[in-house]
Amino acid sequence: MAASSVWGNNLRISIFGESHGPAVGVVLDGLPAGEPIDREALLAQMARRAPGRDKSSTPRKEADEPEFLSGVLEGRTTGAPLCILIRNTNTRSADYQNLLQVPRPGHADYPAHVRYRGYNDVRGGGHFSGRLTACLCAAGAVCRQILERRGILIGSHVAAVGPVEDEPFPGPEIPAALLRRLSSAYFPVIGEGVEEKMRAVIEEARMARDSRGGIVECAVTGVPAGLGGPLFGGVESLLSSILYGVPAVKGIEFGAGFGAARLRGSENNDPYYYGEDGAVRTRTNHAGGILGGITTGMPILFRLGVKPTSSISQPQQSVDLLAAQNTRLEVHGRHDPCVVPRAAPVAESAAAVGILELLLQNGALSPLEGLGIQPERREGEAQ
Amino acid sequence: MAASSVWGNNLRISIFGESHGPAVGVVLDGLPAGEPIDREALLAQMARRAPGRDKSSTPRKEADEPEFLSGVLEGRTTGAPLCILIRNTNTRSADYQNLLQVPRPGHADYPAHVRYRGYNDVRGGGHFSGRLTACLCAAGAVCRQILERRGILIGSHVAAVGPVEDEPFPGPEIPAALLRRLSSAYFPVIGEGVEEKMRAVIEEARMARDSRGGIVECAVTGVPAGLGGPLFGGVESLLSSILYGVPAVKGIEFGAGFGAARLRGSENNDPYYYGEDGAVRTRTNHAGGILGGITTGMPILFRLGVKPTSSISQPQQSVDLLAAQNTRLEVHGRHDPCVVPRAAPVAESAAAVGILELLLQNGALSPLEGLGIQPERREGEAQ
């Protein structure tokens, strides 16, 4: 879309900024009023994404001190658009001078050059920089707090780095304690000893001046059944449209996902039963909490395939756009050999924004909260 | 979204109808005027999706005679909304009486019951029926013709049925002849002998009163570089939001997709070079023709994970919503043990709608075509 950095309908987020410009930021419009914002919790989520904490990420240190410019008064949302600004610091633009001429393989350099006819800001990736995910994290942290207050939890783990795989979620029901642990971890994994194996693979890639991809798996619990719709209004459409906004994501699957392609129907169908609380539940959750585009009340589960970081310092083949000839490229500067652990909080944040939009779209959470018109009910209808 | 069956911005498609109602149909608004519509080509695409052609699909025969109610005059689009109506025939509603009470595992029955508070039309799946994909095929066939006239081709193959895999596309460049062959086939595969192996797996599932899933892989060639944008306006977001509208799809990946998670950056990055025609191309296409959300000019490649058909006639565990107790369910009626071959033309159709929207959004194809205001150009800018 021409207006590419805006997402949502009832809730709208609008992200702006370039890596080496004065600031990056995000505007959230459509938030319910009166929601307390816990600044510390927000900073904690942003810190999970921030680079420079250890050897698995880029040494660039970002201050990431968010400034609330609007939409918050005395610690609560006002209902007006909420703008969070993050000033850029510690930018070294000299590293990126020749990108206008020789595009980096795997980066947006070349298509962006065509798209913006050479006028885009290429310094540090410009508006395509991973830096912009700080805005998504800030927005997601706000939405996450609103959701948690209503019993909706979001957590994710690094399901794979290269060939090393984490253990899966323990069963169709996911304990709140596990999600809370994962959603506060810097390198969230379920299995013991997994982080160390993954870090070893990442370090090996760094030493080889190479990079590694992986998989992030995310769960959302507490979403009531009955949200979404068939065809294009399905939860998968909604969530994938925001999740593909996370840089480096090249695949998204829900529940059993591509694995369902190898299952038989008798294996993949999730049997229904009544839980002890009287709610309809399923004994497995291959559907990932979504059937016919509508939530089933089971946890929403999705996995993101994250490609290996495009920035590597090995020599690569490219083209010289000014000389119009083939050439070789060697990129120097600060690179993160594996963004997967940092992609986890970004994925959770995108999910938080997406789920809040889902609730608002479906009237499950009204900005008016309780002021609505009362309906008539038919005898014997659902719930 | 509350309005779930409408998709697009500059081009809008609106799908309506229920499996056992009077008709299903689709409205396309925003089409350029003066585009010839080849009715035979449209019928051929719809026939690829229609059931009842052979043992691998349901025995129900649909007439699928589309009626153009508006938007076409003397064989060309008028620019006004184009409505295609398909009357329903051969419906046997008696088969579906108890679905209100006992939801089928893997189907939308239960979440739809909650969503619509018991008022939804459950006969034959109602608005959730695969029957609605006939509308998507019709819409896609219209868009495909407009795209082909501008050198954009779309084709797909059944990349997998259960454990049987087809050969991949032959290389980063995909021959037009191959796409044309695939996009007119009823069971499109690339490799020789693959169809027979896949049919054997499907027949085996049928005999076991079970079903099979698989993977559809689709390619779009001829899309110019420079379309799309970063963050939420990326081509992956756009396409996945319509592709997840295809029933039974639980995973979507672009290019190397989840496979990229196991590659190193040095393997996954696609090296640039100048082609003989002077265009910038890549030696591999792990990016699937999209970097930073923007087209690179290489073929757009994506894969859909299709779950096994939920309708199986084996006994299954479910719940009785009226008695509020667990129960067993045995479903009779006409079922398709594997929808993957029929999902291929539907995926191509969704892609055709998506790509036409992409062109219109980016002004690459203007409904005014040539009436636009002329821009100023800067010396030395791209192209």
Place this chain on the structure above:
Amino acid sequence: MAASSVWGNNLRISIFGESHGPAVGVVLDGLPAGEPIDREALLAQMARRAPGRDKSSTPRKEADEPEFLSGVLEGRTTGAPLCILIRNTNTRSADYQNLLQVPRPGHADYPAHVRYRGYNDVRGGGHFSGRLTACLCAAGAVCRQILERRGILIGSHVAAVGPVEDEPFPGPEIPAALLRRLSSAYFPVIGEGVEEKMRAVIEEARMARDSRGGIVECAVTGVPAGLGGPLFGGVESLLSSILYGVPAVKGIEFGAGFGAARLRGSENNDPYYYGEDGAVRTRTNHAGGILGGITTGMPILFRLGVKPTSSISQPQQSVDLLAAQNTRLEVHGRHDPCVVPRAAPVAESAAAVGILELLLQNGALSPLEGLGIQPERREGEAQ
């Protein structure tokens, strides 16, 4: 917009068809499920718009027998898209042959010719025909029933035809009985004897082969306070964006509207007071029930300026687009010398669609109705 005949977000209506094509129709997506549809009441609203009832309108008789193609089962909405189809009959295309060449002044002929590059269907006005308002009436009739069930009433009167003015609404509060009388009238006026005077002016115009415009004033009662928002999400923006979809409307004003330009602030400000029912009300309603884009709980009031019918049989100056020279044009055929009385039910219908969207957008009417997540409330907050 390229996709011009679709409106709304949470509720979407999509209108299709051409005056002399096979049919016109409308799809409504996003309706709550379980709403009874009273077919007779719908036909009654459509009859108010239909031409050919008396000398003040065109002699062409339309059957206007709407067919429900989807979204309704056993007389109630299913929650799936609701499609209403109206077949065209009694079309005499021969009257319109030279419109391709010589555009009628005041009609869309010329700009549509440019817009659609000569491919648009000009017969009977094509997609620009007033015939399409039958679809809006049908859609509005469905929405109106949903609103009435929740205490929201809509009615309008012919406030002016040429120089003849009707009496205004009697005061800030508008009796339900008056709105019910107006919204079932074919020529709705408040004052006694006004209809006869207006008919005389219309008849005079007909005899002079000329036409007359006028003003429709509409009221909506029962909308709760607190819906809408500042800037672009205001109720005026929402309603005007659909009301300008009513052909021939060239002006829209809310409350005192342009008249407020001549008032002083001390006159125009509506004083607040507590009503006997304990609700906050205003002693005047110059705001038309909207302040800062948000409903005040007072009746929503708006007026539409309707231009005189463009089709007149007097000779007029025009151009011959093929010969590229000035020429004279004489239009024959069936013309309505004043569409204002028929515009009243169309305006009410557009308002009904708009207000239902407003309720859904704001979560005041949830498609889930009662399934939503419960909020926390702060001590002492509003209501």
Place this chain on the structure above:
Amino acid sequence: MAASSVWGNNLRISIFGESHGPAVGVVLDGLPAGEPIDREALLAQMARRAPGRDKSSTPRKEADEPEFLSGVLEGRTTGAPLCILIRNTNTRSADYQNLLQVPRPGHADYPAHVRYRGYNDVRGGGHFSGRLTACLCAAGAVCRQILERRGILIGSHVAAVGPVEDEPFPGPEIPAALLRRLSSAYFPVIGEGVEEKMRAVIEEARMARDSRGGIVECAVTGVPAGLGGPLFGGVESLLSSILYGVPAVKGIEFGAGFGAARLRGSENNDPYYYGEDGAVRTRTNHAGGILGGITTGMPILFRLGVKPTSSISQPQQSVDLLAAQNTRLEVHGRHDPCVVPRAAPVAESAAAVGILELLLQNGALSPLEGLGIQPERREGEAQ
């Protein structure tokens, strides 16, 4: 809409900030890349709106020093979202303490209190403040420069203040020199001596502790014929949806508008003729450059009815929301007795944003500019 402060599709503007918060600002997404931004011209437009220049406006002085946070590099747009931030200074919040309790008649206080359940920022009007129009002016100034570069000019005049009326535009064609003069004036009027008469009326209102409304008339020249569409995609719908975002606007009319209600068809229809340049033109412009929702190539003309400033210092009747009883209110502080002259640049700005969106939606101005796919043309088609 829940997300109320975002507008547009292909071009999106997102406004944030509150009158007494740290800052107000606007994000524009979807701008074409490579457009030079003239900062001085932008400041000049913002200065026209700023208060405190003379006795006809509020004595509060705003610095209004806009900071470009993103989207501009070396003086040209990058194609990424452009964010303009304006810090708030000189705020005296003490004046507004009791607004939470006693809403001001004619203001958004009461409905906003209900809408946001008491959590909205009421200081200085919060997000409802006229201060937010500074953002619209900044956004409009950017768009206006892009339009001017393509021959599209926008200008407006104060058509009325209370009973004093300005002269109308001189004829159907509007000289560029006149528009340039008006669009740089602080109190734009066409007739000689009109400003003085209007200022006298405003001063009289100030002395009476009262306020005055009026009418702004705006013209846009150079928009090509063929943009827009029927029904809801008409230019009137598009423009009114953004123009009603200008505070205090209660009426919008195009061309003859409500005046057309008193004309006969033979008077109101605009006769076509071929101009000396070979273009189709009309001898009058009652249509305001729009027929059937589509531009005719004639100037787009519209008028805004602006209500008298709600803030007056006379005692007024209101309610005490905490005590739940009627009361009287006396407002002190800085008030502008007539915002009409300052509304003129805001109206022009909203029009500039709207017209740029119109061009982008219709592909008349492509962000790719020249990279698009070439169409086929039919012999003898329009232009």
